[in-house]
Amino acid sequence: MKNFEVLGKQDTRSGFGAGLLELGQKNNQVVALCADLTGSLKMNAFEDAYPDRFFQIGIAEANMMGIAAGLTIGGKIPFTGTFANFSTGRVYDQIRQSIAYSNKNVKICASHAGLTLGEDGATHQILEDIGLMKMLPGMTVINPCDYNQTKAATLAIADHVGPVYLRFGRPKVATFIPENQAFIIGKALLLNEGTDVSIFATGHMVWKAIEAGQVLASKGISAEIINIHTIKPLDEEAVLASVAKTKCVVTAEEHQLAGGLGESIAQLLARKTPAPIEFVAVNDSFGESGTPDQLMTKYGLDAINIIEAVEKVIARVDKQFV
Amino acid sequence: MSDNKQLINLCTQIRRDIVRMVAAVSSGHPGGSLGCVEYFVALYQSVMHTKQPFDMNGKDEDLFFLSNGHISPVFYSTLARSGYFPVKELNTFRKINSRLQGHPTTHEGLPGIRIASGSLGQGLSVAIGAAQAKKLNNDSSIIYSLHGDGELQEGQIWEAAMYAAGNNIDNIISTVDYNGKQIDGSLEDVLSLGNLKMKWEAFGWKALEIENGNDLNQVIDGLNLAKSLTGKGQPIVILMKTEMGNGVDYMMGTHKWHGSAPNAEQLESALNQLNETLGDY
Structure with a gap:
């Protein structure tokens, strides 16, 4: 298992704020809109530097x-900013x-997605947004995993013509993607090569997948860890190539199982190459108040849950082939 | 098309187009379409400065947004007869593989359409966004939008109204098709708008009125007056009283033709009241 250096602990929303500020300077067509959450979205720096925009x-x-469409x-x-629920x-x-139907070049940027919004509770913890947005024809759906990737994604979507949903979060999490790593929309990022199982993870769950991979390695299980930052369009080629090798899959996301990344991958595999799959996701439930860590534990979104899912899915492969 | 007689002939021909289009597919919204004919003709033939060929970004030209997309027949006929696309294409309205969808869309690439509309209440926000883009681009052109009166029951309209006044968006002229009727009946019966002029004024808009929105001269004069009041720090709304179904006797004075098409016999009766002035599509 490859070693990943933690470069710091930062919130992904700050990566968005930094990317937006840089865009302000790079591209004078970029404008930003916010619905009374400028501080939470880290849009203040852009507002201060480019008040007219x-x-x-x-x-x-x-x-x-x-207004953004107009x-x-x-x-x-236009880059719109508010919480994921309100986005x-x-x-x-x-x-x-x-x-979407009008094919307008709007970038819908959504913070505080998922359970890690924490104490505000279920009213604000949207776990259905990936599903809602991926169902819209022509919508690109991106959920980066750390500060650096969120910043890079923010820069990348300005150059993509068409509507985009960019999802990020509130808490400080490990930064481990190298600074200035190019972000290619729709291109899965292979983080660790492995042979026994493919773990496809998005957003905050990518780091947890890495933590799980380290534990699995100590148990002699070689996990291939792939960061699916772009849920739509899905990098089908990368998913199929990995599963051809490992024969089984675990998906991990801070989202409902229904409508999420796991569902997209299951649909692809059902069409192309059926394989055992286990899902680490929220199972048809709303969240609640609590700290982000408590919530991730209670709703089954920890590294341990990925490890258990891997062991379960590998056992299913063994049964099939023994 | 410069003198008034020609424009009145155009209005009559557009009315023929509208009833023929909806009758051909036994669906669509003739009532509001017929009531807004003079507004569309005034806008596209007299008031707005527009450019051809159609360009989505509409730099240095006035732009129009239809928020109550169900009156697409009058929009399509006006666009076709103003040179945006071939008049004969009106024959494809609401049919399979057509650019003339039941409600307007950019999706099929129909020249003249800049936003999809149909789900009500969204067009004012879009128009305001376009108005702000004009300002950023130092483009002094004007944004026009049209809204149904029933549509004003949607909350987003009032979010947009508050925003436009609060941000001194003064390059927009929004018009309300004030015919007093919606699908289920009169506005008074369904949900009263109360004192509509006072509502807009309370939201910070300059509110004008056109007493008879089916009198072409009144509409042109009203729009030109509104135009003269742009650039003064305030958005402008025109409450334009129209008659739903105007021009077809049995469609007037009722809400019943809001969303129903005439049958063959009714179509014949309507066409007998509307001379073919410029040639049918």
Whole structure:
């Protein structure tokens, strides 16, 4: 198992803020909109540096999505910022009609996704957003894993023409992706080569997959760990190549099982090459108040859950082939 | 098309197009379409400065957004007869493989359409965004938008109204098709808008009125007055009273033709009331 150096502990939303600020300087067509959560989204630096290109919308997310769609008419590249819950479920029809169906070049940037939002509780902990957004035709869905990858993804989506959903989070987590590593939309990132199982992880679960991989290695299990930062379009080639080698799969995401990354991979495998698969995800449940760590443990999103899923899925392969 | 007689002939021809389009597919929304004919003709033939060929970004030209997308027949006929696409394409309205979807969309690449609409209440926000892009681009053109009165029951309209006034968006002229009717009945019966002019004024808009939105001169004058008031720090709304179904006797004075198409006999009756002035598609 490859060794991953922890470069620091940072929140992915700060990676977004840093990327947005850099974009402000690089691309004068980039504009930013926020619905009264500028501090939480780390958009202050952009606001301070480029006040003419920053739009404070107030607590009116539906209006924000419409204004963003309108700003594209005239060549602007709008980045909207609010919590993931208010970036998706609350404004789904606005996104569907005014952005996705209208094919507007809007970047929907969503912080505080998933359980790790923590104490605010289930009203704010959206676990359905990946599913909602990946169902929209033409929508690109990205969930980067750490500060550096979130920053790189923020820069990359400005150059992609078309609507994008960029999902990130609130807590400080391990930064381990090298600074300035190029972000290629739709290209899975192979983190560790292995032979016994393929672990496909997205977002905050990528680091947990690495932690799980280290424990598995000590048990003699060689895990291939692949970072699926782009859930849509899915890098089918990378997934199929890995599964051809390992014959079994574990997926890991901070999201409902229904509609998430695991579902996308299961669908692909069912079509192309059926293989045993186990899912580490939230199982048809809302979250609740608590610290991020407590919540990840209670809802089965820890490294231990990945390890157990790997052992289970490998046992299923053995049964099939013995 | 410069003098008034020609524009009135165009209005009549557009009305023929509308009833023929909806009758051909036994679906669509003739009532509101017929009520807004003069507005569309005024906008595209007299008031707006537009450029051809169609460009999505619309640099240095006025832009129009239809928020109540169900009145697509009047929009399509006006666009076709203003040179955006061939008039004969009106024949494809609501049919399979058409660019003329039931509700307008950019998805099929129809020239003249800049946003999909149909799900109500979204167009004002989009228009405001386009207005802000104009300002960022130092483009002094004007953004126009049209809204149904029933559509104002959607909350997003008022989010947008609050935002536009709060941010001094003064390059937008929004018009409300104030016909007093929606699918289920009169606005008063379904959900009253109360004092609509006072509502817009309370939200910080300059509110104008057009008493008869089916009088072409009144509409042109009203829009030109609104235009003269742009650039003064305030968004402008026009409450334009129209008659749903205007031009077809049996469609007037009722909400019943909001979303139903005439049958063959009814179509014949409608066409007998509307002379073929410029040639049918």
